[in-house]
Amino acid sequence: MEPAIRAHGLAKRYRLGGQRERYRSLRESLMAVPKTLLRRRAGPPIHWALRDVNFEVQPGEVVGIIGRNGAGKSTLLKILSRITEPTLGRAEIRGRAGSLLEVGTGFHPELTGRENIYLNGAILGMKKAEIQRQFDAIVSFAEVEPFLDTPVKRYSSGMSVRLAFAVAAHLDTEILVVDEVLAVGDTAFQKKCMGRMREVGRAGRTVLFVSHNMGAVAELCQRGIVLEKGRVVSDCGVGEALETYAQLIQGAGEGATAAFPDNPDLPCAILEVTVGNARGEKMTTFDLADEIVVSMKYVIRQKMHDLSFDVQLSRNMTDLFHSYDTDAEEDIAPKEPGVYVARHRLPSRFLKAGSYTVTVGSGTPHVCYQVFSDLLPFEILELSEATQLRGYRRDRAGHIISPGVWETERLSDVLEEVQVGV
Amino acid sequence: MPRAPRRFELAGRYRRQPRLLIPGRPKNPIASVRPYEHITVIQASRGWRALDLRELWRFRELTYFLAWRDVKVRYKQTALGAAWAVLQPLLAMLIFSIFFGRLAKLPSDGIPYPLFAFVGVLPWTFFANAATTSGQSLVSNTNLVSKVYFPRLVVPMAAVFAALVDLAIGFVLLLGLLMFFRAPAGPQLGMLPLFVVLAVATALGVGIWLSALDVQYRDVRYAIPFLIQIWLFATPVVYPSSLVPEPYRAILGLNPMAGVVEGFRWALLGNPHPPFGLLLVSALVVLLLLSSGILYFRRMERIFADVI
Numbered sequence: 001m002e003p004a005i006r007a008h009g010l011a012k013r014y015r016l017g018g019q020r021e022r023y024r025s026l027r028e029s030l031m032a033v034p035k036t037l038l039r040r041r042a043g044p045p046i047h048w049a050l051r052d053v054n055f056e057v058q059p060g061e062v063v064g065i066i067g068r069n070g071a072g073k074s075t076l077l078k079i080l081s082r083i084t085e086p087t088l089g090r091a092e093i094r095g096r097a098g099s100l101l102e103v104g105t106g107f108h109p110e111l112t113g114r115e116n117i118y119l120n121g122a123i124l125g126m127k128k129a130e131i132q133r134q135f136d137a138i139v140s141f142a143e144v145e146p147f148l149d150t151p152v153k154r155y156s157s158g159m160s161v162r163l164a165f166a167v168a169a170h171l172d173t174e175i176l177v178v179d180e181v182l183a184v185g186d187t188a189f190q191k192k193c194m195g196r197m198r199e200v201g202r203a204g205r206t207v208l209f210v211s212h213n214m215g216a217v218a219e220l221c222q223r224g225i226v227l228e229k230g231r232v233v234s235d236c237g238v239g240e241a242l243e244t245y246a247q248l249i250q251g252a253g254e255g256a257t258a259a260f261p262d263n264p265d266l267p268c269a270i271l272e273v274t275v276g277n278a279r280g281e282k283m284t285t286f287d288l289a290d291e292i293v294v295s296m297k298y299v300i301r302q303k304m305h306d307l308s309f310d311v312q313l314s315r316n317m318t319d320l321f322h323s324y325d326t327d328a329e330e331d332i333a334p335k336e337p338g339v340y341v342a343r344h345r346l347p348s349r350f351l352k353a354g355s356y357t358v359t360v361g362s363g364t365p366h367v368c369y370q371v372f373s374d375l376l377p378f379e380i381l382e383l384s385e386a387t388q389l390r391g392y393r394r395d396r397a398g399h400i401i402s403p404g405v406w407e408t409e410r411l412s413d414v415l416e417e418v419q420v421g422v
Numbered sequence: 423m424p425r426a427p428r429r430f431e432l433a434g435r436y437r438r439q440p441r442l443l444i445p446g447r448p449k450n451p452i453a454s455v456r457p458y459e460h461i462t463v464i465q466a467s468r469g470w471r472a473l474d475l476r477e478l479w480r481f482r483e484l485t486y487f488l489a490w491r492d493v494k495v496r497y498k499q500t501a502l503g504a505a506w507a508v509l510q511p512l513l514a515m516l517i518f519s520i521f522f523g524r525l526a527k528l529p530s531d532g533i534p535y536p537l538f539a540f541v542g543v544l545p546w547t548f549f550a551n552a553a554t555t556s557g558q559s560l561v562s563n564t565n566l567v568s569k570v571y572f573p574r575l576v577v578p579m580a581a582v583f584a585a586l587v588d589l590a591i592g593f594v595l596l597l598g599l600l601m602f603f604r605a606p607a608g609p610q611l612g613m614l615p616l617f618v619v620l621a622v623a624t625a626l627g628v629g630i631w632l633s634a635l636d637v638q639y640r641d642v643r644y645a646i647p648f649l650i651q652i653w654l655f656a657t658p659v660v661y662p663s664s665l666v667p668e669p670y671r672a673i674l675g676l677n678p679m680a681g682v683v684e685g686f687r688w689a690l691l692g693n694p695h696p697p698f699g700l701l702l703v704s705a706l707v708v709l710l711l712l713s714s715g716i717l718y719f720r721r722m723e724r725i726f727a728d729v730i
Binding site for chain 1: 464465467498566572
């Protein structure tokens with residue numbers, strides 16, 4: 001069986017900030033000619049977005065491509081979609097391939113929903129007859145039937161994105177190359193989108209899928225290719241691939257410690273602040289399910305009364321909480337001189353995915369001794385859990401995952417005269 | 423093993439291969455139905471690339487949709503709608519008639535000046551609009567170029583075809599004017615489509631060159647209106663080509679739009695001497711312009727998505 005997609009030695013090089021890969025004015029081009037004649041120029045810095053990428057995808061496989069930011073995933077998809085050319089190497093695609101690198105490409109706000117369906121479909125590569133055939137299915141998938149003849153600029157953002165996805169979802173090619181274009185819209189629609197992606201995979205189409213949402217990758221793909229700095233690091237089953245990816249991002253332990261010089265003038269001084277997991281390992285990337293421990297090492301030179309140390313956490317410039325180590329005490333006990341380590345442990349599944357920073361301080365109710373702001377930036381990622389359909393998805397409002405519990409009780413079959421105060 | 427590419431290698435070929443049906447071999451449920459497979463080869467291309475007409479034909483529907491989109495969007499939410507296609511040449515004709523016809527008293531080969539001017543203004547307006555929009559077309563469609571695959575020539579072509587719609591609407595007014603001035607209709611009228619083709623070819627040649635340059639050098643789009651203005655004076659729209667003394671008239675033909683305008687005048691108004699010399703030169707120039715434009719465009723096409 002011939003592979004549906006075969007990549008052999010693919011490489012892509014970009015020249016940074018100079019020569020051909022940046023537009024420049026005619027004047028600069030003309031001036032460059034005498035300059036090159038007068039002296040030899042060192043070449044501009046080079047960046048290899050992809051290096052020696054080899055893999056084969058058999059017909060009917062659903063493969064996820066994962067990697068950190070800048071690993072080359074989008075570049076690989078662009079090459080396979082023929083939008084940009086590889087610098088070296090060769091790829092072969094057997095069958096009709098459709099690319100979804102963006103949802104709603106070519107949508108024009110002045111045109112109506114109906115007109116945009118045709119336009120977008122044509123841009124994606126569907127023939128007019130094909131679009132006509134699928135028209136009703138697209139409209140019912142997007143649930144925009146009453147608004148078909150109003151210009152898209154009047155649509156709510158949810159509606160236009162649903163319409164865009166609906167057209168993309170009906171692209172009927174044997175091979176699909178998809179870049180992060182996943183569940184959009186509200187929860188109900190997202191379920192539809194995930195369901196549709198699952199159907200596509202099960203129908204025997206070949207899918208190459210790039211996403212940052214590990215949960216979605218785990219659910220839809222059987223095989224995973226991990227890219228790091230432009231090279232294929234792992235090409236195996238999806239579970240293994242996710243583990244390799246998790247190791248890659250947790251590998252960076254630097255940045256998990258902040259040390260400060262001692263200040264002998266102060267009666268107490270914070271020496272070191274670190275962030276890590278429950279086992280004491282210092283990390284800067286965590287999973288939703290990890291317990292996060294912020295620990296502070298400090299020295300107290302004389303007996304202090306009413307002294308407390310605090311930890312603040314912020315996300316996107318918003319303070320989430322200030323927590324004082326004396327919060328649990330009724331009366332603040334005096335602290336004896338010595339070197340201490342204080343740890344503040346956060347429960348798992350408490351903070352949402354995102355970027356956080358830590359601020360620490362020391363002081364009494366009357367005077368503030370030290371404050372160190374915005375230390376130790378760390379990230380929480382959605383590795384172990386697919387938050388596609390969850391209310392605490394990263395891009396939703398809110399900063400924490402509610403520790404509360406839901407209970408639903410059915411009161412009656414039918415709404416009758418319900419007494420007030422039930 | 424990838425072999426060394428030929429000089430005119432097409433990157434992304436559409437190759438057909440007959441599929442061997444070996445009895446006993448299990449058939450893949452998805453791929454078995456087709457008698458031949460599409461195989462697309464993606465690799466770095468070098469040097470000059472030939473024009474792939476087959477691929478352009480495959481994407482003809484996209485060309486149509488892009489042109490249709492441009493036309494629709496232009497007239498949506500406008501008070502006058504398609505009347506703009508008529509107003510532009512009409513107003514130009516009126517202004518030219520007043521300033522060049524009446525006040526400057528430019529000759530017009532014995533034809534009433536307004537009619538003379540309009541017959542020149544109509545194809546000129548088409549060329550000016552077509553060249554301007556297609557020159558900027560690639561950059562205006564950045565999102566398409568960077569996210570979707572299609573032969574990039576489709577974009578400037580669609581822009582020129584969109585301008586063709588305006589020309590067609592303008593022809594209605596032309597018909598009215600011809601009847602009003604009781605212009606004689608001769609057998610030369612049959613040659614008119616030829617001149618329309620010449621105009622389209624000129625607009626395409628200029629548009630393809632400019633759009634390929636615009637992607638790489640963004641100041642091109644600011645030069646276009648200036649270029650068009652100068653070009654207007656180099657074209658015998660407001661004056662007849664008979665104004666130019668005999669030996670230099672052939673040089674005027676180096677401007678392909680001169681050939682178009684004089685051709686229009688001859689076909690519609692029956693100028694006494696058909697401008698063959700001029701036309702020949704114009705046709706040759708257009709051929710050169712178009713083919714060089716396509717070659718340059720195809721050579722630069724591979725970096726469009728990286729540079730745009």
